[in-house]
Amino acid sequence: MKAIIAVPATLLLVYRAYSKKSLTPGGIFAAVLTAIAHAVHPWNLPFVLLIVFFLAGTRATHVKEKVKASLTLKSGGNSGGEGPRNHVQVLANSLTASILSLLHAYQLRSRRQTLLASPNDAGSLCFAWGGDLLVIGIIANYACVAADTLSSELGILSKGQPRLITSLTLRKVPRGTNGGVTLTGLAAGLLGSVIIVTASMLFLPFCTDETSGKLGGGAPWSVEQRRTLILGLTLWGLLGSVVDSVLGGLFQSSVKDVRSGKIVEGEGGVRVLVSADEASHHHGHERGQHVAADIKAALLHGEGESAVEDTDPYSEAAEGASRPDRYDARNKHRRPSFGDERPSRVVENGWDLLDNNDVNFLMAFGMSVGAMAVASWYWQVPLWSVFPSGQAGAV
Structure with missing residues (x-):
């Protein structure tokens, strides 16, 4: 030209x-x-x-x-x-x-x-x-x-x-x-x-x-x-x-x-990130299954009710430990979710x-x-x- x-x-x-x-x-x-x-x-x-x-x-x-x-x-x-x-x-x-x-x-x-x-x-x-x-x-x-x-x-x-x-x-x-x-x-x-x-x-x-x-x-x-x-x-x-x-x-x-x-669209055409918990929610609620497995293991070892309580990081912890704030932005284990801990984003379809x-x-x-x-x-x-x-x- x-x-x-x-x-x-x-x-x-x-x-x-x-x-x-x-x-x-x-x-x-x-x-x-x-x-x-x-x-x-x-x-x-x-x-x-x-x-x-x-x-x-x-x-x-x-x-x-x-x-x-x-x-x-x-x-x-x-x-x-x-x-x-x-x-x-x-x-x-x-x-x-x-x-x-x-x-x-x-x-x-x-x-x-x-x-x-x-x-x-x-x-x-x-x-x-x-x-x-x-x-x-x-x-x-x-x-x-x-x-x-x-x-x-x-x-x-x-x-x-x-x-x-x-x-x-x-x-x-x-x-x-x-x-x-x-x-x-x-x-x-x-x-x-x-x-x-x-x-x-x-x-x-x-x-x-x-x-x-x-x-x-x-x-x-x-x-x-x-x-x-x-x-x-x-x-x-x-x-x-x-x-x-x-x-x-x-x-x-x-x-x-x-x-x-x-x-939710990724700016510039990039992927939209989804937390591990949200991704597992899309694939059969794997997180709930893992928690149930932990509870079962604790019961089998005879640790009783106190062991079950300890599997929840947000339950009343053992004596001398502090309870983490699930909504604290500084908490690296915090999950973006509703108040009932359901994920705020889910995968509608497609493999990432x-x-x-x-x-x-x-x-x-x-x-x-x-x-x-x-x-x-x-x-x-x-x-x-x-x-x-x-x-x-x-x-």
Whole structure:
């Protein structure tokens, strides 16, 4: 992309992110690096998709922002809401596309040099039918992350309660639950995918009849082939939002505040910490079982009623010992709970293996590679052609 366009556009991107508080300072720095990685590509497409995704995502974030903030809680105790995105969140959505964009830029420049030396082995410089798999991966990345972003930001406003996609009964769950889906969210995800695919069709340098037979030209596209590409990428983007919900529902724990019934969100997409007692409450009240075991052991050893009393750290202790204050903040054994010692937070669903950023990156990477694999099979183009050493016979 020409620097005369990329530099002002990047500056405007930074200004908007700063003025709208869409990104943290670290997020702005990561966004600038991402913009540079996209701007060095000879085509306008990667940089345009980055800008379109950013604008669509931030616009969706600010739709009924106060209403959405009241539907969840932040881990710090305040109202929920997305808040400024940090560098990890930026890279989770765009790192895969940045790598693919740099790889394809290298391929195009290598082809241009080969074209000057040996025109017959150069390959096409435009986007040909049955051509570059990396282009499919770039578009698929942004179609999926845009679908996921709009689905999350707008789906939470659905009038109907979300249903857990990983539940066999599709049980209803609180708004903001990882893996919770609604028809509104799916429709919003489809919209996000359509936005990205539409922008792609406008800025892709398709090979045409005019470029066919010329140096750097390639096989032209028919109307039917374009329709196939549009439909395939659009549905793939929607599928990406569904895959993200499945991954989130399985491998990302959703923590619910018992008092309000709302989901607690980790700021910056990180995990929401749950105390050991609260986690054991979710897995069969293990703490109660351990206490019962201690009492039983004391009775078996014949220590009698005094031993039973000693198993409770908050009971009247042995003579000469002081009774700890269960509500004292300095007490390291204090448990965040109601007055009746029930946990104030419980795990609604999911295994605590990944945080939100891990899920987003895993989805974006997997769906991008998956789209290239499908295109490789459909076009009968070797998948290893995405690497610089395998590009010669790809087109």
